[in-house]
Amino acid sequence: MDQIQTQALEAVARASAAGSLLIVRQTAARIATANGISSEEHIDELARIIIGEGGRLGVAMEPGLREAIERLKSEGGGSSVAL
Numbered sequence: 001m002d003q004i005q006t007q008a009l010e011a012v013a014r015a016s017a018a019g020s021l022l023i024v025r026q027t028a029a030r031i032a033t034a035n036g037i038s039s040e041e042h043i044d045e046l047a048r049i050i051i052g053e054g055g056r057l058g059v060a061m062e063p064g065l066r067e068a069i070e071r072l073k074s075e076g077g078g079s080s081v082a083l
Helices: 002-018 024-034 040-057 065-075
Strands: 021-023
Touching (some): 002 021, 002 024, 021 065
16 A cells, blocks of 8 residues: 555645646545555545645645536636646
């Protein structure tokens, strides 16, 4: 899990550097899938890691795609999304 945790932290760092809106659940699921993991428990654990690091770095986050779309609609253009 250390390598996967590192990938999650790197995803948050990239979103922070780019000033992107991070979609937590999709990011966690993408990292898990890339590593052959399908367990909801592991995806939830990755999501918690992402949320913790995102909060520490001040990254804008939304739990899912629907919430991200609503946020982008309300904030207007000029936003980028990190998956």
